[in-house]
Amino acid sequence: CSSDLVLSPRAAGRGARAARHHTGTMLQLSENLLFGMGNPLLDICAVVDKDFLDKYGLKSNDQILAEEKHKELFEELVKRFKVEYHAGGSTQNSVKVAQWMIQTPHRVATFFGCIGTDTFGEILKKKAEEAHVDAHYYEQAEQRTGTCAACITGDNRSLVANLAAANCYSKEKHLDVEENWKLVEKARVYYIAGFFLTVSPDSILKVATQSSEKNKLFSLNLSAPFISQFFKEPLMKVMPYVDILFGNETEAAAFAREQGFETDDIKEIARKAQALPKVNTKRQRIVVFTQGEEDTIVATVDKVVVYPVIEIDQDKIVDTNGAGDAFVGGFLSQVVYDRPLEECIRAAHYAANVVIKRSGCTFPEKPDFK
Numbered sequence: 001c002s003s004d005l006v007l008s009p010r011a012a013g014r015g016a017r018a019a020r021h022h023t024g025t026m027l028q029l030s031e032n033l034l035f036g037m038g039n040p041l042l043d044i045c046a047v048v049d050k051d052f053l054d055k056y057g058l059k060s061n062d063q064i065l066a067e068e069k070h071k072e073l074f075e076e077l078v079k080r081f082k083v084e085y086h087a088g089g090s091t092q093n094s095v096k097v098a099q100w101m102i103q104t105p106h107r108v109a110t111f112f113g114c115i116g117t118d119t120f121g122e123i124l125k126k127k128a129e130e131a132h133v134d135a136h137y138y139e140q141a142e143q144r145t146g147t148c149a150a151c152i153t154g155d156n157r158s159l160v161a162n163l164a165a166a167n168c169y170s171k172e173k174h175l176d177v178e179e180n181w182k183l184v185e186k187a188r189v190y191y192i193a194g195f196f197l198t199v200s201p202d203s204i205l206k207v208a209t210q211s212s213e214k215n216k217l218f219s220l221n222l223s224a225p226f227i228s229q230f231f232k233e234p235l236m237k238v239m240p241y242v243d244i245l246f247g248n249e250t251e252a253a254a255f256a257r258e259q260g261f262e263t264d265d266i267k268e269i270a271r272k273a274q275a276l277p278k279v280n281t282k283r284q285r286i287v288v289f290t291q292g293e294e295d296t297i298v299a300t301v302d303k304v305v306v307y308p309v310i311e312i313d314q315d316k317i318v319d320t321n322g323a324g325d326a327f328v329g330g331f332l333s334q335v336v337y338d339r340p341l342e343e344c345i346r347a348a349h350y351a352a353n354v355v356i357k358r359s360g361c362t363f364p365e366k367p368d369f370k
Helices: 050-055 068-080 092-103 120-129 164-168 169-176 178-186 194-198 201-213 225-230 232-241 251-258 265-272 323-334 339-356
Strands: 034-037 039-047 062-065 082-088 109-116 135-139 145-151 156-162 189-191 217-221 244-248 286-291 293-300 304-307
Touching: 034 092, 039 068, 039 120, 039 194, 039 201, 050 068, 050 145, 062 225, 068 145, 068 156, 068 178, 092 120, 092 145, 092 194, 092 251, 092 323, 092 339, 109 120, 109 145, 109 164, 109 169, 120 135, 120 339, 135 164, 135 178, 145 323, 156 169, 156 286, 169 178, 169 201, 169 225, 178 201, 189 194, 189 323, 194 201, 194 217, 194 225, 194 232, 201 232, 217 232, 217 323, 225 232, 225 251, 232 293, 244 265, 244 323, 251 265, 251 286, 251 323, 265 304, 286 323, 293 339, 304 323, 304 339
Parallel strands: 034 109, 034 189, 039 145, 062 156, 109 135, 189 217, 217 244, 244 286
Antiparallel strands: 039 082, 145 156, 286 293, 293 304
16 A cells, blocks of 8 residues: 555656655645635634524534525624634635645645635635635625634534635636636646535536646545535536545445445445546546544555544544544645655544644644654
8 A cells, every 4th residue: 555656647747856756755845736726714613502503403513505594693603602713614724734734835735715805805815824825816895705603512513604705706707817727737736625516616627627637636525415415416527537535424425325325334435436437547536534533444446445543532622623624634735745645644634633632723833743
């Protein structure tokens, strides 16, 4: 397994030259090698009670889009509970964590998404800058910057996203603009959370197809059960271009049901997802399913491997919101260096372990990952 280089065969090494040629190479990274696109949201986090979840029909561990019945939820959350604000949005979290793990050079990670011309939008811009992420937001005045209520009970978090501005991302007005598309072409590794399928599937397809044509690496996250259930068509249009598929156990189960896999064995689901049709046959798909404190499941073309997570005392867990995003960020931070698959998993587990001990998807100034 140690010889499984995730990114190889390399896309002509554009923007990165190998300093050494053996496994564990240190590549010279340059700006904009990692590209992410998604829904930039300001997270409003609070520890709530079961009555609050019940009142708004929320499950303790779920991700949903806000509906009419959740209108008052955001106001009540701020009024009744002690809230914290964090720059969020699944993909944005992941590229931030990847940049944090990489440290230097700055701006290896690029991010595209849509915000409003308001205070929350300014906060997101400031936070992206502080994280040394090269964020290029499409800014519009019609909708306010999106928010996500993170309702925490015990070790669980229920996320309710009010996309607002994030839903207004325009392929024509942003992604297709020459200077922006040049940034897309500059990247070697791409990551988009499945959540963005509800916003701009055409943007995802444009990025995914050029990645595939140029033998670069495109990764996608299942993100939430509702994506597999209600956005099955756009999801499966993108799937043939997916080199790495991420998800957790509940998302994997929902995906398997929708695809008629007729199994609830997570290893078997991973194996079947790995074998789905793929356009670029030079790269075999890798499927990575996390299961909270249980083992991480990784399916490659010829095997399914189980990786135990880092053990943690329950009383050290502060907030599991962002653990999955951090996992992906840690993983991608090693992919850009062409490191072996097991190193990517080790970094993913490390990043998730750091983030769950803190509030929101936040991290200390520097990682101590070795």
